[in-house]
Amino acid sequence: MSPDPPDGPRTGAAPRDVELVPRLEDGGYSKEAIEARRRWLADRTGAALAHVGAGSIAGEALRGNVENPIGAAQVPLGIAGPLRVDGEHARGNFYVPLATTEGALVRSYERGMVALSRAGGARVRLWLDENRVAPVFLLDDVGAAREFAREVAACFAGVRAAAESTTRHGRLLRLETHPIGREVIVNFCFHTADAQGMNMAVKATDAGCRYLVAHTRARRYSIFSGFDAEKRAAGTLLAGGKGKKATAGALLPAALVRAYLHTTPAALAETWRLTVLGHLQAGAIGYNGHYANGLAALFIACGQDVANVANSAVGITSFEATPEGDLYASVTLPSLSVATVGGGTGLGTARECLEMLGCAGAGGAPKLAEIAAATLLAGELSMGAAIASGEFVAAHEAYGRNRPEPTGADPAAGGSG
Numbered sequence: 111m112s113p114d115p116p117d118g119p120r121t122g123a124a125p126r127d128v129e130l131v132p133r134l135e136d137g138g139y140s141k142e143a144i145e146a147r148r149r150w151l152a153d154r155t156g157a158a159l160a161h162v163g164a165g166s167i168a169g170e171a172l173r174g175n176v177e178n179p180i181g182a183a184q185v186p187l188g189i190a191g192p193l194r195v196d197g198e199h200a201r202g203n204f205y206v207p208l209a210t211t212e213g214a215l216v217r218s219y220e221r222g223m224v225a226l227s228r229a230g231g232a233r234v235r236l237w238l239d240e241n242r243v244a245p246v247f248l249l250d251d252v253g254a255a256r257e258f259a260r261e262v263a264a265c266f267a268g269v270r271a272a273a274e275s276t277t278r279h280g281r282l283l284r285l286e287t288h289p290i291g292r293e294v295i296v297n298f299c300f301h302t303a304d305a306q307g308m309n310m311a312v313k314a315t316d317a318g319c320r321y322l323v324a325h326t327r328a329r330r331y332s333i334f335s336g337f338d339a340e341k342r343a344a345g346t347l348l349a350g351g352k353g354k355k356a357t358a359g360a361l362l363p364a365a366l367v368r369a370y371l372h373t374t375p376a377a378l379a380e381t382w383r384l385t386v387l388g389h390l391q392a393g394a395i396g397y398n399g400h401y402a403n404g405l406a407a408l409f410i411a412c413g414q415d416v417a418n419v420a421n422s423a424v425g426i427t428s429f430e431a432t433p434e435g436d437l438y439a440s441v442t443l444p445s446l447s448v449a450t451v452g453g454g455t456g457l458g459t460a461r462e463c464l465e466m467l468g469c470a471g472a473g474g475a476p477k478l479a480e481i482a483a484a485t486l487l488a489g490e491l492s493m494g495a496a497i498a499s500g501e502f503v504a505a506h507e508a509y510g511r512n513r514p515e516p517t518g519a520d521p522a523a524g525g526s527g
Contacts, residue, residue: 118134122152124385131150131336132146132505132514138178138179138441139173141169143169144163144169144180147178147179147180148218150178155358157201162180162182162183164181164182164508165181165182166182166459167182167457168259169275172374172410175453175457176357177299182458185210186210187207187208188208188210188215188465189207190206190208190217190220190223191203191204191206191223192205193437193484194227194231194232195232195484196231196233196234197223197234197235197238197484198236198479198480199478199479200234201339203227204467204484205466206223206481207466207467207488208404208408208411209410209414210406215404215407218492219473219489219492220487221370221371221492222488222491222492222495224316225362225491225492226362226491228370229361229363229364230360231484232253232358232359232360232483232484233358233359233360234356235356237356237357238350238351238354239301240301240353241300241306241307241311241351242297242298242299242300242311242338242352243297243300243308243312243315243333244298244335244336245295245296245319245332246290246296246332247294247295247296248290248292248330249293249294249327250292251292252289252413253292257294257327258287258294258326259287259289259330261327261381262285262296262322263285263287264286265322266284269282269285269318269321270282270318272317272321273298273317273318274311274314276291276316277310277313279305279310279419280300280301280310280311281300281301281315282299282300282314283440284296284299285298285299286299286442289299296319296327296337297312297338298314299351303451303472304449304451304473304475305449305451305452305453306418306452306472307448316333319333319488322432338352339421341421342421342422344395344421345395347395347444348424348445348500349398350445351444351445352421353418353421353448354443354446354447355443356443356479356483357440357441357483358440358441358486358487359438360438361436361437361438362375362437362439363436363437364435364436364437367418367437372493373495373498373499375431375436376435377498377499379429380436381497382428382429382494388441396425396426397427398426398427398441398490399427399489399493400421400490401422401425401443401486401490403417404430404482404488405419405423405482406419409448410487411455411459411460411463412454412455412460412464412467412469412478413446413457413463413464414446414453414454414458415447415453422443424444424445425441425443425445425486428440429494439490439491440487441486441490442488443482443483446482448475448478448479450464450470450471450475451472451475455470456468467481469481476520484486
């Protein structure tokens, strides 16, 4: 089974010790092809790959999601809850699947969820629901750039028709212009329904860009400027427009904070203030304890594009001690990218986890976003409380170290020191 050369022209003969991954005529997605590729790799690396080959997703179902398939990666999956959510799309109690190898994470999120649920739940609201692509256009000089911005506004109807001709689901909401010298970045802002929608939006944007070049003074364009902050942290994300903007908040009585979080509202507010100072000194974008932890675990479990953790984890957590001595806690997630159709959302365990949350398929993305926001609020409460109470190190010692306990032992009951 000799490999085909990579696509594109060859610039010279490859060294003799370079062996390319086998590529087969059918694309290599049949069961036999995947097994053959796995054997080929095992022969060359010495790895047995038994677990990699034990995945339950049929090879043909992987087409469009991965190339050169050899099986599936397995990540431990835990469940945390109950999480009571009072949203406009998610209402009631939920048990949240979290895929992770970090001990203490599921238990920590569950502690925060129980505290929230005992307090009546997290109230969650969505403020924006859109995605963006930001091409850059080249003009002759700064004067032409200013005139081009006026032309963009006048051409909106034509640009929208061109863009929306490429998709059944995406809608172009508006165009925003941002000049840099004689270049102009144009933000194409889309509603992408229940899909994350970046591939859809890029195709639509390209059609819109070609319309602008044909009908304005722009000489040419580059489809990506970097201004859209796709899969990277950026200050512009705090304003929203990259996914769903969600807020979640809850009022927790002081007695409940003491009983379930082992601290006080005043101590949590002080911990928040002190760690805000550290974030400022570090030049952090936004403020949070560990959004990326919960997002990555939820994204892996539910078949999300995990790289979108980079933009989704930009946000702001707030802990306030009220005049009555209680705690008001909130999270603001301005650029939360989640989907319930497309990508990996229909594959194997991802589909089952979305079904567990009642979010699978069309209409589920707003509900998933609200559950995600409430989940992150729970995680912020638990981590903040662990720091404020001095339990952070002890919790990780009990749950977060890979030390198998003797049969029948419960690390929560003490474990080994």
